[in-house]
Amino acid sequence: DGGITQSPKYLFRKEGQNVTLSCEQNLNHDAMYWYRQDPGQGLRLIYYSQIVNDFQKGDIAEGYSVSREKKESFPLTVTSAQKNPTAFYLCASSPRGDSYNEQFFGPGTRLTVL
Amino acid sequence: AQKVTQAQTEISVVEKEDVTLDCVYETRDTTYYLFWYKQPPSGELVFLIRRNSFDEQNEISGRYSWNFQKSTSSFNFTITASQVVDSAVYFCALRRGSTLGRLYFGRGTQLTVWP
Numbered sequence: 001d002g003g004i005t006q007s008p009k010y011l012f013r014k015e016g017q018n019v020t021l022s023c024e025q026n027l028n029h030d031a032m033y034w035y036r037q038d039p040g041q042g043l044r045l046i047y048y049s050q051i052v053n054d055f056q057k058g059d060i061a062e063g064y065s066v067s068r069e070k071k072e073s074f075p076l077t078v079t080s081a082q083k084n085p086t087a088f089y090l091c092a093s094s095p096r097g098d099s100y101n102e103q104f105f106g107p108g109t110r111l112t113v114l
Numbered sequence: 115a116q117k118v119t120q121a122q123t124e125i126s127v128v129e130k131e132d133v134t135l136d137c138v139y140e141t142r143d144t145t146y147y148l149f150w151y152k153q154p155p156s157g158e159l160v161f162l163i164r165r166n167s168f169d170e171q172n173e174i175s176g177r178y179s180w181n182f183q184k185s186t187s188s189f190n191f192t193i194t195a196s197q198v199v200d201s202a203v204y205f206c207a208l209r210r211g212s213t214l215g216r217l218y219f220g221r222g223t224q225l226t227v228w229p
Contacts, residue, residue: 031215033216033217035219040123040221040222041221042120042205042219042220042221042222043205043217043219044219045216045217048216050215058216088157090157090159092159094215096215101215102149102161102164103161103215103217104161105151105158105159105160106158107156107157107158108157108158110157
């Protein structure tokens with residue numbers, strides 16, 4: 001079955017540690033996205049990528065980094081510079097940058113900083 | 115700038131009631147796309163509908179219907195005869211027609227349907 005997988009589902013991190021969230025898709029989509037969700041705040045865009053080896057900052061990129069070495073993979077690293085990383089992180093993909101196509105979402109990773 | 119406003123933070127209804135979720139958007143683009151997503155307690159966003167700015171026809175899909183009005187920049191979502199399984203957070207989103215495919219989301223409306 002085609003879809004987007006995110007791992008792990010729950011992640012705990014100590015302050016000062018970097019952590020990487022995985023996002024893999026087998027939909028052959030070109031574009032991939034990372035969103036952060038906080039209670040009552042909706043989804044905010046962190047980074048997005050339209051093609052391999054290229055990505056752009058979203059609205060809240062500070063304290064995060066990404067890579068896009070393969071079409072199917074778009075990992076997100078939450079660095080120690082991110083001051084308030086506890087949140088729900090959602091990865092998404094879409095066929096291309098075409099505006100008409102909807103984005104497909106993964107199940108999310110809930111990150112908690114202890 | 116693009117902006118999506120969902121003024122209703124939480125709505126509670128009793129099963130079989132009709133409920134309308136409001137969405138107001140702002141954009142200066144003439145071409146744009148609007149979306150509704152459902153987020154059940156599991157967390158994954160589920161796509162419900164998309165509409166482009168040139169198509170103001172209302173749409174009905176089973177118990178769901180959408181009313182798009184450019185004159186008031188609104189794209190409201192109505193659930194008829196609500197059911198407990200409709201309980202979720204619902205997001206309205208906007209995508210510009212002229213740029214990369216990022217979405218601008220509203221803050222969401224938490225709908226609770228009581229039995």
